[in-house]
Amino acid sequence: MQPNNDTWISEFFLLGFSEGPDWQPLVFGLFLSMYLITVFGNLLIILAISSDSHLHTPMYFFLANLSFVDICFTSTTVPKMLLNIQTQSKVITYAGCITQMYFFIIFSGLDIYLLAVMAYDRFVAICHPLHYMVIMNPRLCGLLVLVSWIISVLHSFLQTSMVLQLSFCTEVEIPHFFCELNHMIQLACSDIFLNNMMIYFAAVLLGGVPLAGVLYSYSKIVSCIHRISSAQGKHKAFSTCASHLSVVSLFYCTALGVYLSSAAPQSSYTSAVASVMYTVVTPMLNPFIYSLRNRNIKRALMKFSGLEAIKRPVVLLLKNFP
Template sequence: MAAGNHTQVSEFLLLGLSEDPELQPLLFGLLLSTYLVTVLGNLLIILIISSDSHLHTPMYFFLSNLSFVDICFTSTTVPKMLVNIQAESKDISYIGCFTQVYFFMIFAGLDGFLLTVMAYDRFVAICHPLHYTVIMNPRLCVLLVLMCWFIIFWVSLLHILLLRWLTFCIGTEIPHFFCELAQVLKLACSDTLINNIVLYVATALLGAFPLVGILFSYSHIVSSLMRMSSAEGKYKAFSTCGSHLSAVSLYYGTSLGVYFSSAVTHSSHRNSIASVMYTVVTPMLNPFIYSLRNKDVKGALGRLLREASSCL
């Protein structure tokens, strides 16, 4: 590896989802509408939770953080893609690409961490209900969120610092609609051994530990539900986990789907299309999952709408 940053390029080329000119207006309309729904839906979730005192609980504190992260997550990729389609350009600056890599890793990682923290919250609520308010106190909730930010911040920064030392040749094309770290590493002209080792270790640890934590929490939750004698109690307890289970299934289902499809097909075009599922579609669906399947959120939304109509 060269002792310094000898990068020879000032920009990269993002090939996008399709190079067919006739599809560009359709892609622009779909992406713009999806992005607006994602931002407005997650902002509405944050507004509902912040304005209703009934939702000032640990579970909804974590949900509001997840909604904020989802807005930032989709904002790292979609706006640049919309600008490129509208301007009929594929360019992304060197600094812009690395910035996109950095923030994409942060918010993708935070999604997994927050889903794990929310699983732990449900574990304490169902398995230790008498001690819930003591364990899940406001200080611990804030500490858990800050710890998630702290870990992913430094891991992402390490990737970027290592990436800065690589050499890229002029005219580098990225066969994706955003700067993904794995795709950028494949296009480097210099040795990427250390980068790949750090990437594999970080992916294994940051992917495996949250998933193991979620599985551990829900194994104990299911065990506690099986010991309950009341069918009504089982339903009430499980209903509080329904929305979270749906979000977990959607996030990890689409992420693992992209991973396995890339390992099997080796087609960059198909992989980029599959990546739309967890980078664009999943953040858009989360507000619907937590609003349509959650009585508390629906009730708070009704109260908010009544208050708004009374002010008109």
């Protein structure tokens, strides 16, 4: 992949978070810990769902896909940052930067679309429970995930292709810990009007539409829950979507914080720190949110880890103990 410029730019410099070398071991340890927790936690969710036949339902099918995407989402940025800290280098090649940006756009888009699909799934489950398995059939579930992948790949390909047409001169320092699209085009010395228009268009169409779908789904869910007469029924209905609502709120609030901070003047460092919330922290917290608030996931995790086989004899022994 060769840039369309008069001066050949073979590499960029990712400035990261701190210029001081004394802070680098702390940053390395912190991000390595968060990355390992993210990969291990989401992998456990995938394995628990795949190993338990009771969880082979649309809700957990989408959750397994979200966990896989979260692993890939974090893996596009954190390993390269950790490698740069370890080698005390800030260099990323031009091809590596474009590749990182390409996959980051894909998996960030997939996160948005899967959260919208999961909101629709909860809407059908709560508002149309008798027709849930008919509406959310395996064919529709697979089609929704496939369409999410197609839209994400096409969007990323379009954005990346437009960046490849830009000319980069001598300014090659990216004030971020990864090759973020907006920061990349700001370094170009050619006209970026079309690039900015495409970013705004994608934000409205590919970001705003899924968000509108989430808000619409939850407005209907709240309305349906409000019509339930018993308090126990309301609690049971709300508990089925509480985990997803928590994840949606965390993701969109942190992502909105990133774009608000990037709109402020002289906010490159602030934007990089805010980006950590939705690129690293949110994927790390998702497994905890779903496992702590979902009895089925907790039971599947115990069964997968073998703890359930140990727990049963202990419970029987305590019951028989005089």
